Amino acid sequence: MLTTYNHTDSPRLIDPASLAFQSLLDKFAPTDATVLIVGETGTGKEVVARYLHHHSQRRHGPFLAVNCGALTESLAEAELFGHEKGAFTGATQSHPGWFESAQGGTLLLDEIGELSPSLQVKLLRVLQEREITRVGSRKAIKVDVRVIAATHVDLAQAIRERRFREDLFYRLNIAVVPLPPLRQRREDIPLLAQHFLALYARRLGRPARRLSADALEALREYSWPGNIRELENTLHNAVLLSREETLTPAQLRLAGYSEHGFNESNDSTLDSFLQQQLTSQPQQLFDRVISSLISNALSMTDHNQTQAAALLGISRHTLRTHLANQGMIKGRRKAPVTTSTSHTHGTQERELRIGYQKFGNLGVLKARQSLEHCFAQQGISVLWSEFPAGPQLLYALQNNEIDFGTTGEVPPIFAQASGNAVTYIAWEPPAPSSVGIVVPHDSDIRTISDLRGKRISVNKGSNVHWLLLQLLEEAGIGLDELKVVYTPPKYPLTASDYLSVDAWMMWDPLLSAAESNPELRVLVNGEGRVHNHQFYLARRDYVEQHDDILRQLVESLQQTGLFIDSHRQEASMLLAQELGLEIASVERALTRRSHKTRAMAFEVIKEQQTIADRFYALGLINKPVHVRDAVWQFSSALTLIE
Incomplete structure (x- = not known):
């Protein structure tokens, strides 16, 4: 039940904690009561909400989930309640929000503890009056939606710290589902493990x-700080990489495990250590513990901030706040405009912060670590930040969190x-077959015209957004004739x-993976519709101050592209x-694209301008x-990358 809700091969859990939890869910499900699900990260809160x-009697209505922690402050109200x-600027047509879209069904407000105070006030009114008011309107709209909230945050502590409204907490606290962590129901681990292995x-x-x-036995003994999500990922990775029929502890790659078992560590040992430190040097203890937790989490996740935050049970924003307080990253701020280059060629260490997705030249460049070796003797440190897609990467570029990245x-x-203030540094040739629209295999969507009236998932401002516009124009469908759901790729x-x-707008490598899934079907791809170029971009002020770094970086990208094209399997x-x-x-995804990094050309600039004019x-x-x-104009660099 905790991994799926309707598959016939789902595991029947047997741990007493799970059975008690199952009984509680079965009591709440048939009602229309607001439910608050509380549990650590990775315990399956969204799966419980789906269950x-x-x-419930709303099973034939929509089930929608929105991550409150991912809502930007400026657009959160419009996202939830519509506009x-x-x-506001850019609102060229009316748009329903999450509440209206979930009419007659269920809306999961995930990570409710991350909601801003101003939105907490508005949400409280919605829960009380069962009506919403769109941004820019004074007309109240009645909504028939069951609300389920979920959080890993201690809301009682958040109330004491004035981060969460007490009246909203009591409105949500009608039916509470405490979701036990996996370490408290170890009898379920073999059943869940077998389920994921088969899946x-x-x-x-x-x-x-x-x-x-x-x-x-190793699975039973492990503490599972990432809970079911970590168990699923562990077994997914083991099936992916193992060639043997029987999996051994070494193939599970559990942290802290050796041939002698897990390192001895328990709660009493930790308590004793903390008590000893509090009596000797209490002033520095808190910062030391926080620093140690973060350092170890980053080390275990190869410095992936999103995964480290999940491992610690905090949001990425909270993690970055701790990192900034410790001086490990710069605080979020706009880059000051300056013409000074006195530090550029000085002796102090410089840095290059790269935003990347786990694919293409940058993905391989990071995996090979050749860039770090190239820059080490020059006193240039390289920092990597992973992003799910281009729009999120460009947001980080705008907020001075990274200096360089690649997008469509x-x-x-x-x-x-x-x-x-972005600058186009270079580009790679088109790959129109690397983007497409995916539908369930048994879907009644057979042609582009069948998209009319359907719900389409697209990452707003991504390459596939442009493909969607081309498809709609081809079929003579207006944007107001379908429901566009803006969500990151998945x-x-x-x-x-x-x-x-x-339907889902997808791009490689996810598109290639979806093609291998018998449950999915690629309706059309970008052939004859879009070019799907790949661009390398940098902050304009970084280009002005560190053009020498960018020239070497482009050289490394060229060499990486040659490696990919000549050693594709590796x-x-x-x-x-x-x-x-x-x-x-x-x-298959790599084969669809040439990875030869080259200078910006007139015809590519012209094609970009066509897209800009259309949007x-x-x-x-x-x-x-x-x-x-916005094109890099340094002729020496253009000669370098031709």
Whole structure:
């Protein structure tokens, strides 16, 4: 039940804690009461919410989930409650929010503890009055939605710290579901493990796998700080990388495990250590503990901030706040405009902060660590930050969190329209077959015209956003004739994904992986519709101060591209482990694109301008963009990368 809600092969849990928990859910599910799910990160809060929905009288209505922690402050109200045409700059048409979209069904407000105080007030009114008011309107709209909230935050402590409203807490605290962590229901671990082994063997087309007695004992003994999500990822990775039928403890790669078992450590030992430190040097203890926790989490996740935050049970924003307080990263601020270059060629250490996705030249460059070796003797440190897609990467570029990154052809257009001073550094040839629209295999969507009236998932401002516009124009469908659901890319899809939307805009390597899934079907790809170029971008002020670093970086990208094109299987193996996908899918994705990094050319600039003009004409960006003004003009660099 805690991994799925309707599959016939779902495990029947037997641990007493799980059975008691199951009984509680079965009591709450048939009611319409607001439910608050409290549990550590990775315990399956969204799965529990889906279970409640599909065992309620609303099962035939929509189930939608929104992550409150991912809502930007400026647009959160419009996202939740909708907006009217002209409500703010760029609002060219009315748009329903999450509450209206979930009409007649269930809305999960995940990470409710991350909601801003102003939105907490508005949410309280919605829960009391069962009506919303769109941004830019005074008309109240009645909504029939069951609300389920979820959080890993201690809301009682948040109330004491004035981060969460007490009246909202009592409104949510009608039916509370305390979700026990996996370490408190160890009897379920063998059942869950077998379920995930069978699931991923089937999805990846591998023979059935089983656990050795030692491996099963290791799973029982491990503390599972990441809970069920960590267990699932562990077994997914083991099935992906193992060639043997029987999995051993070494193939599970559990932290702290050796041939002698786990390192001895327990709560009493930790308590004794803390008590000893508090009596000797209490002033420094808190900072030391926080610093140690963060350092170890970053080390265990290869400095992936999102994964480290999940491991610690905190949001990425909270993690970055701690990192900034410790001086490990710069605080979020706009980069000051300066013409001084006195530090550029000085003796102090410089840094290059790269935003990347786990694919393409940058993904392989990071995996090979050749850039670090190149810059080490020059006193240049390289810092990597992973992003799920281009729009999120460009946001980090705008907020001075990174200096350089790569995206497709659409995100830079949205960035420039919002005032982001980005500079096009280089590009890679088109790959139109690397983007497409995916539907369930048994879907009634057979042609582009069948998209009318459907719900389409797309990452706003991404490459596939441009493909979607081209598809709609081809079929003569207006934007107001379908429901566009703006969500980041995701694969594999969950049961709620199939219920929330009818089609997904995808790009490689996820598109190639979806093609191998018998449950999915690629309706069309970008052939004859979009170019799907790849661009390398940098902050304009960074370009002005560190052009020598960028020239060397582009050289490294060129060399990496040659490596990918000449050693495709080896490159695929490097990326497959990072992505958690089959090597064959990654190799197919790499084959669809040439990885030869080259200078910006006139015809590419012209094509970018065409996209910018189209988005402006449709009102999807709020001002015209002049692409030529954002191109790196240093002739020496252009000669270098031709």
